[in-house]
Amino acid sequence: MFDPEIHPHRRHNLLTGDWVLVSPHRNQRPWQGQQESGHAESRPAHDPECYLCPGNRRAGDETNPHYDHTFVFTNDFPALLRNTPSGEAPESGLFRAQPVGGECRVLCFSPRHDLTLPEMSVEQIARVTRMWVEQAGDLAERNLWVQVFENKGAAMGCSNPHPHGQIWAGSFLPRIAQQEDESQRNYHRREGRRLLMDYVDKEIQLGERVVERNEEWALVTPYWATWPFELLLAPRRPVSRLQDLDGSQQLALAAILKSGLARFDNLFETSFPYSMGWHGAPNDGSQDDAWQLHAHFYPPLLRSATVKKFMVGYEMLAESQRDITPELAARRLRDLSPRHYRER
Numbered sequence: 001m002f003d004p005e006i007h008p009h010r011r012h013n014l015l016t017g018d019w020v021l022v023s024p025h026r027n028q029r030p031w032q033g034q035q036e037s038g039h040a041e042s043r044p045a046h047d048p049e050c051y052l053c054p055g056n057r058r059a060g061d062e063t064n065p066h067y068d069h070t071f072v073f074t075n076d077f078p079a080l081l082r083n084t085p086s087g088e089a090p091e092s093g094l095f096r097a098q099p100v101g102g103e104c105r106v107l108c109f110s111p112r113h114d115l116t117l118p119e120m121s122v123e124q125i126a127r128v129t130r131m132w133v134e135q136a137g138d139l140a141e142r143n144l145w146v147q148v149f150e151n152k153g154a155a156m157g158c159s160n161p162h163p164h165g166q167i168w169a170g171s172f173l174p175r176i177a178q179q180e181d182e183s184q185r186n187y188h189r190r191e192g193r194r195l196l197m198d199y200v201d202k203e204i205q206l207g208e209r210v211v212e213r214n215e216e217w218a219l220v221t222p223y224w225a226t227w228p229f230e231l232l233l234a235p236r237r238p239v240s241r242l243q244d245l246d247g248s249q250q251l252a253l254a255a256i257l258k259s260g261l262a263r264f265d266n267l268f269e270t271s272f273p274y275s276m277g278w279h280g281a282p283n284d285g286s287q288d289d290a291w292q293l294h295a296h297f298y299p300p301l302l303r304s305a306t307v308k309k310f311m312v313g314y315e316m317l318a319e320s321q322r323d324i325t326p327e328l329a330a331r332r333l334r335d336l337s338p339r340h341y342r343e344r
């Protein structure tokens, strides 16, 4: 008899259409490969060398103001430019290109160099959520896709430990956005309801993959998760975009971010690295009630503060694979304290 808790199987990602290979029988395999250094670093509240700390000079020669809460600036080395000439790129046979415009911003979450989101107060995190909402609304006026994200930790290639995120907003729909757009619109056409509303309702009903929930939000390890402790965060009421969140949804968001991300840190008693970001309806002026706003959290750690998962080999060449089941990952996160280990 097939038992998904012990036997290899594939799971379907409802949002992207991708599949993931799950190999739960493989959990006991030994590890003699690379270990990331999981040092519990202590940082100063202000670092004179940091290009994000208040009052400091940035690499691009600008100087940061003495900000008290959050601070946004245009990325000094933007990947997208506002003034890209429009028009058709010369297309010849097999070689296609497409000119794109856009803008990139850097968001400082706090003047404190030594904090991360779960170590900030709910009130301070609420300023970050408000900044996300305001920035998304502003950039939506002239960009089709606004990608709000945070890269956290050296293990994720983040260049600076100062708490910060980024926004890349552009005139085009990137590939993952396009896949999620298609899946959600198809489902809505067929069922007349939002795919992710139905999915989250079902997860809450089942409970086994729910890590945490409050009156406005649900935090789950998605059924199709590829990263060991991957999370999906979605509102429980219909919301298409960040800028559509009302005050109580924003406050409840700050609360679940604090406790949910504290669980991450508590897992290996380390500052848990990840890439996270928000997905919402594209700003194309069409009906957007197929789309449900959500955030993905992709953390690379697997087994300890020093052993991370590599997406290599079969995963680069065939499809993603995981050993620990999402149900087991949810149980582990759920069993941890929502209170940060440094605040205990």
Ligand code: H2U
Residues within 6 Å of the ligand: 051, 057, 058, 059, 060, 074, 075, 076, 077, 078, 106, 151, 157, 158, 159, 160, 164, 165, 166
């Ligand atoms: P990470 O969060 O992935 O480390 O990226 C930091 C961003 O900050 C990166 O996109 C920008 C880089 O271009 N940056 C500035 O805009 N000004 C600076 O003085 C240094 C870094």
Ligand code: ZN
Residues within 6 Å of the ligand: 046, 047, 050, 051, 052, 053, 054, 112, 113, 162
């Ligand atoms: Zn700093």
